Amino acid sequence: MQTTHWHADIVGQLAVLGDRYSPSLAEVFASHNELARQSKRITQRNLELERQLAILRMEHADLIRSSTAAGDFSSPNVQKRIQELEQQLSEIKDERAELYKTQGQNAQRLLELMDITKKQEESMKVLNEENKRIIAANSSLTTKANDLQDNLREKDNVIQILRDELQAYQLELSQREEQLKTAQETVKKLEVDNKELVERLVSQKEDTAKKMNEANEYIENALKTRKSVGSPVSDALQPPGPTVGPSQSSVPGNIRATATAAGFFSSMLRRVSGDVPQTDARYREVPLVQSLLPISAVKVVSAHESEINCMQVTPDGSMIASGGGDKKIMLMDAKTGVQRGQFTGSLAGVMCVAFNNTGDLILGTSNDNSTKIWSIATGRPKHTLTGHIGKVYSAKFTESNKIFSGSYDRTIKHWDLAKGYCIKTIFTLSSCNDLALLDPEGNLLASGHIDNNLRIWDTRSGNLVRELAGIHGGQITSVEVVPNSNHVLTTSRDNMLRLIDLRTYETVQAYASEGFKVGLNWARSCISPDGAYIASGSIDGAVFIWNFNTTKLETTLKAHTSAICSTVWNPRGGAALYSADKDKNIVFWGI
Template sequence: MTSTLQAPAPLSAASSGSGWHGLILQRLAHRDLREKDAFAELFADHAAARSKTAALSSQLSALRLEHAQTLKVAATAQEFGSSDSARKFADLELQMRQLKDERAELYKTQGQNAQKLLKLMESVQQSDGTVGGLQEENTKLKAQLATVSVSLKDAQELIREKDHVIQILRDELQTHQLELSQREGQLEDREKRVGDLEKENKYLVDRWIQLKQEQAARMNEANEYVENALKNKATSPAITRQHSSSERIYDTGTPSFFVPKSLTRRINAHDGEINCIQMSPDGSFVATGGNDKRVILYDAHTGGIKSTLSGPVQSIMSIAFNNSSELVMGTSNDNSAKLWNVGTGRLKHTLTGHIGKVFAAKFTDAGRVISGSHDRTIKVWDLQRGFCADTIFTLSSCNDLCLLNGDGTLIASGHLDNNVRIWDTRSKSLVKEISVHFGQVTGVTMHPTQNALLTTSRDNTLKLIDLNTYQTLATYSHDSYRPGMNWTKSTFSPDGGHIASGSGDGGLCLWRTSDARFERVMKEHRSAVCGVVWGLKNVVSAEKDRGVIWWGP
């Protein structure tokens, strides 16, 4: 008895594409189908053999009974000598031998089937062992696949970071190339300007000599007049009185502002952290901006909230008023600057064009706005036409800027790379790069009466820089002074005699400008101080944790 076993069909391209575990499952399915058919045929043969064996056994029993009866009949026939009985007996013996042979053949077939069954059982056990091994290998491969997937994800994340760094480096390279071309153009312009300046210098020297000669002539006339007056002994008391009056003109007396010493009022108006504070030029408003995307205007004298201005979709980083205090501007992390009308609270302009956070902006006297951003550019905006008029590439992210003159043709900017840069916005050229700090520059402020610039840095110092010589006039520091933000701003008193700046531990520090003497620290804030404004009648500071404090003498 034979059984036909069908070979497994070859794998198609679609099944092979499903992976090695799909291949294993498909082969196991073919094996089950193949062995199931083999066992079914074997069991069917075995059942038929058993049925046939039972039938033959039953026939054998019947034949044995018939044989016994035949023997009896034969014995009787022998006794009687019948020829039919002898012939019948011989036939029965032949049938019995045939049945015995057939039974022996069936027993042999049954043994062979049992042997086949044992072999098939051994094959099944081996297949089960192979399946177990494959399942264990599958488990190991799944664990390896999970590990490789995690490694692949980490590698992809690292590649994205590297791509970002490469893009930044490309932008820096492009910026440097542009700056190099600008510098080459500036060098040519400077050579031309040197010639012009030499001519102008010669003209000015000649003019200065002429003025000095005129002054010497006037001095000679004055000396001659004094000598004549002394000779005549005619000193006029009216002149003396006039001289005394002139002296009183320069007698400033008691200043109209005060030096803060104690807290008078605390207000918490924002729903998030405060990033900046500013006072209007007329001293009537104080404005703060923060992470709640709002600019809040307060009455500078009473501390009452006048209005709340909204519109930006991210945090407010700096605030500025125009000279008439009619417009207030807030720069935002949404890469824009927004201008509101102070009286109506309505949004008037939205300046978009930066591709990074805008950390600073100022109004000029000429109806323009100058903004500095972390996209390493400074932009000049024409408010009349509402678009960007010029762009200056600064080589580093800009944290703050201030105007060195009213029309904004000269500006100073503080940068992430620890440098202060002076720019000519008309030619978009770098006038001077000042490197006096060892940490990023967070704020730049113009002295109210002198041609000097105050810088605030994360190296825990403030420096006063002479803009004529670009030399450091004074350095202000103290053990208790540690700026807590990358946009911390400092301020002067109205006469420029004092400097105030906030520390990361909530202290408000005061120095004397002339000799850099540290006067006091006032610790009423509960978190890092982001800025302070000092008017004729108000000193107000803001802290990160939503607090705004009014100070009194």
């Protein structure tokens, strides 16, 4: 029974090991199971033989007793039966010895199998460690693959943008070819006119020379006549009298005529590639407010049904407008956050909002390639500006209520609301993320693009004043004019903010910090009304505020949990700062 229990225990252990390592020990376990079955059959056979042996012994004892009782051991039948029993007993003993030998061999094989199993376990341990290492490596490779897929998608987007830009370049080339063709026709016409003018001038000069020759001949004849009659030579130069010499009427007309004075005209051509002039004093007026560092979140407002893309404050600082992916513009009180209005009509997400100087109009640019203008008093739309063939990411009012808009179709358009149409289109060579007016009427304009460059434009002529390349290593997402200064602040996906002097076109300050990452292509930064601080949102939901003059990071505000799309300082100053994120939240910051 002990042997059976030991065998069953080994079989159970091997069964457990077989369940764990069946892929690698299938052959060993199959051999073991066969040996186990053989051992079981041998054990059963051994028990059966032992029972038969016991029965034979009992029969042998009975026979001995019977023979003893009978007293006749020499009986042939008895002797024969005894020999048969002894022979059977010998065979059973031999068979039992063979079974014991086989059982010993099985036990030895089991021990060998146990050693093999132990080695296999050690091998499996090594394989498990290797498997863990491979799983970790696979996880790392999966992460890298996901990153590569993200990069691939981004590259696909870049390729699409480049294709769009190529299409725009082809369109611009076609227009330039048409302009060149028109110019060539004009040149040909001017050449014909010039040839006619030259011919007329030559003819006129020939006529003048002929008349002068006639006059000279007349004078010579008059001098000869005066000399022959004895008059002074000086009298010959006087006009002939009515009674001496030829009549007055015979003097050629060119002698009586006086030479006409030639005039000229000049025009002053402004050289737009020079320094940018100081802007209008009304536009650069120093705000009579002081800005303070915000400390905590005063209020959190969930304004939209979808992610927020943009935000702006009215010029008087009384209300805030936000645009989102739900195609709406929400207007709310700048102190309480209570909704004051809602503007609808866009067919896609709103990417930029802006107010005019008087605060009675609001515009919203959209991914539907249009810009819409609403009356704040009535809430009704007044204009829809269509003409761009790409998403419109930015637009600004001028002081006279004209509008400049920048689009992903690589153009900036100048709109006249009184006429209701585009009065000028500027080809920018790259998709425009943001623009800023450098004077009240936008005669000079700065634009930030996805090719990482900042461009300055003379919008009256449509000429490029300056292109600043290399200032950023990523696309520019925001361009802000610094109050009372000839500087603009740019924000880029390279996680840097740079202050550009428009007189020298040099970077004079750079703002960055550990952990600060610009999370969106349309992320907007802001400058405090007194120009003391700069605020910008990060991809992790933190708002970073730097000292404008020293570039020192003054504070980091945390209340958002997702990428911040816009920060805006209230024009009234103080610590009233607002920030909006992709999770539909607007945070009111204060003290």
